[in-house]
Amino acid sequence: MTKATSISDTTALRDEVVPRQVRQFGSARDGLREWRLQRLTAIGLIPLSLYFAASILSLATSDRKTAADWLSLPVPALLVILVVLAGIMHALIGVRSVVLDYVHTRARLLAAELLFRAVAVILAGGAVLAVLKLFLGR
Amino acid sequence: MERPLSPFMFPTWYRFQITSALSILHRLTGIALALGSILLVWWLISVAAGGEVFATTHAFLASPFGIVLLFGWSIAFFYHLCNGVRHLAWDAGYGFEIRSAARSGYAVLAATVLLTAMTWLYVFLA
Numbered sequence: 144m145t146k147a148t149s150i151s152d153t154t155a156l157r158d159e160v161v162p163r164q165v166r167q168f169g170s171a172r173d174g175l176r177e178w179r180l181q182r183l184t185a186i187g188l189i190p191l192s193l194y195f196a197a198s199i200l201s202l203a204t205s206d207r208k209t210a211a212d213w214l215s216l217p218v219p220a221l222l223v224i225l226v227v228l229a230g231i232m233h234a235l236i237g238v239r240s241v242v243l244d245y246v247h248t249r250a251r252l253l254a255a256e257l258l259f260r261a262v263a264v265i266l267a268g269g270a271v272l273a274v275l276k277l278f279l280g281r
Numbered sequence: 282m283e284r285p286l287s288p289f290m291f292p293t294w295y296r297f298q299i300t301s302a303l304s305i306l307h308r309l310t311g312i313a314l315a316l317g318s319i320l321l322v323w324w325l326i327s328v329a330a331g332g333e334v335f336a337t338t339h340a341f342l343a344s345p346f347g348i349v350l351l352f353g354w355s356i357a358f359f360y361h362l363c364n365g366v367r368h369l370a371w372d373a374g375y376g377f378e379i380r381s382a383a384r385s386g387y388a389v390l391a392a393t394v395l396l397t398a399m400t401w402l403y404v405f406l407a
Contacts, residue, residue, distance in 0.1 A: 182369065182372060185365050185368075185369060186369065188362075188365075189362065189365075189366065192358070192362065193362070196355070196358055196400075197400075199321065199324075206339075207328060207331060207335045207339070210328045211328055211329075211331075214325075214328065214329075223325070227318075227322065227325075230318060231318065234311070234314065234315040234318060237308075237311045237312075237315065238311075238312065238315050241308060241311075241312065262319075266318065266319065266322045269322055269325075269326050270322045270325050270326070272326075272329070273322075273325040273326045273328065273329035273330075274325060274329070276329045277328065277329050
């Protein structure tokens with residue numbers, strides 16, 4: 144147990160341990176941003192995604208009016224927007240890390256990067272627009 | 282020299298370990314959920330669009346194939362969620378011993394089965 148506390152004190156969760164200057168191609172300051180964002184969105188997604196999954200699994204096969212009425216309420220509308228944004232950010236970081244492991248040429252890496260970022264932006268924008276339309280249109 | 286990449290080392294060179302198997306499964310379910318998010322966003326758009334678009338989407342989701350997709354999505358979701366909590370505990374410095382890493386792995390599998398079963402019992406009974 145004492146060992147566990149000492150590990151959490153020295154993990155990169157704390158700013159002080161992040162090296163401010165590194166030699167060669169090290170990750171000076173920026174390297175941890177994605178790692179941290181992945182964990183932050185993960186923590187946020189625990190309650191958000193449980194709420195979303197519970198709602199969607201019963202709504203997915205229901206009629207349109209039930210779903211539209213649900214999304215015209217302020218709390219579901221806000222939570223669905225949040226879960227979509229956090230989920231897509233989390234997914235993009237995850238997919239990028241998989242791509243980085245298996246795609247090794249620069250051109251393909253750049254193509255994959257552009258493709259996945261574009262898909263993420265389109266999905267996020269589409270979902271937010273859809274929820275806003277239902278919320279504002281009641 | 283052609284070197285084998287990590288996933289293809291698994292059956293021939295590495296013996297089965299619960300920890301590495303679950304790690305691979307975490308990635309696979311993550312990719313599955315990323316793909317599934319396209320369907321979920323499409324569903325939101327279809328609710329907003331209404332009419333023909335919603336009718337088609339609804340027919341697809343309510344079809345046997347759609348239900349199988351949703352079922353697979355729910356397994357992937359609960360697995361990735363539970364194993365994600367396990368990863369967060371590791372990030373905080375807990376549970377690194379081999380014994381506890383294996384034990385938490387089996388706990389994640391049990392929780393996945395339980396949560397998926399509970400969810401679908403609820404969907405079909407309610």
